[in-house]
Amino acid sequence: MALLEIKGLNKSFGGIQAVSDCNISVEKGKITSLIGPNGAGKTTVFNLVTGLLSPDSGEILFEGKKINHLQPHQITRMGISRTFQITRDLQEMTVLENMVVQSQVHGFWDMFGSSMLKEEEERAMDLLSFVGITHLAHEKSKNLSYGQKKLLEFASVLMSEPKLLMLDEPAGGVNPTLLESIIDRIVELNKKGVTILIVEHNMELVMKISDPVICMAYGTVLAQGSPKEIQDNQQVLEAYLGE
Template identity: 55%
Template sequence: MLEVRALAKHFGGIKAVDNCSFTAEAGKITALIGPNGAGKTTAFNCISRTMAPTAGEILLDGERIDHLKPHQVTRRGLSRTFQITRNLEDLTVLENLVVQSKVHGWRALFEPAITKEELKKAEEILAFLNITRLAYEETRNLSYGQKKLMDFGALLMSDPKIILLDEPAGGVNPSLLAEIVEHIRALNGQGLTVLIVEHNMELVMSLSDKVVVMAHGEIIAEGPPAMVQTDPKVLEAYLGGTNVEPAHA
């Protein structure tokens, strides 16, 4: 579904991402992990084209998207969330979902602000996330966790083939996190491909089909969770030192 080839993003002499290559298989959940400053979010920004890469290729379903604008990437079927929730506080939850729906060009200028199709779809997504009660609540009144759920719902409005989730567990209480995990599993069960950046290792290891590990802007390991969590290079990247022994079952 997604292939990243020799991706690089440099800020002057700083190589935030350097020669980074990995894949996310269709219908699977792939986790991108690494210590703080590893380059994970920068890689996400380049993949979603909210940031232009310095070099490399990004392919979605075999077609390059690294030259496209962010809204064009979304049209191709890739949507993402951000570490910090992004929303329009003066709009209701339902309206925040609708503004994320696909844009149909100049013809949309002659349509109602919210079409029947968009309303129906937004209501279905809110029902799926169990937040129908919040549909007409102004976003400014939501808790942080509720905003996270709204962001999650908003990215589904564009009919994505793959979703990129940037730290969905960050700042979320355990009860709400359990709900989010179930939603991810349910969507993946319907065939949606998921790429996730997350620091919660328990979540990563229980949820992912494959784990990709970054350190200092480079990929240092890739494979099933059980293999990655015992890789000496991964343990060294997280724990430091040169005498780190791999964990034993």
């Protein structure tokens, strides 16, 4: 069953057709990768799905329900979470505060007073432990290294308990040790039932953990298949050579 379905999606910025008649189906339970040369429209697809941009035309369905024109927080509440290519932490806040701020249920728990907030804090600590940075819980976010910020963002988007997790270049600029750790966390989450869509240039990660792989170029889907099929696809090779 398709958890997320994108049908005939279009988005242009001035004269640039960033997404052009794009059709993508993300199957429930899988790890799907979205690859393609710079400027292919991958991040724009993420922005359209998460409600940061609205499409010129086309449909986006999540669990069979149309989500275009919903607000980002409504989309999050439905079960879609995403990370950003450039991490977006709140510099002056601690790691723990960053986690709690991210949580979409914050306002709801507030009504019940601090005892409920405590539950949220515990959940945040569990997730920090999941990514291995509990020791940084009370550190200001601005003091974190690039890699630690990546881990914080990864943990914080899990606060809303997403059904679909969308990762925009989770391995971008990380060292090999951290890459290993990120790969393990993604696989572990997927085993717990979270469906995952990843935009990533690191082919080691893409080929190791995802199936299918979808290749975009010029705003549309060029090819879709198993990692092996995509690696051997002539059109995909040409799209990268033309970058």
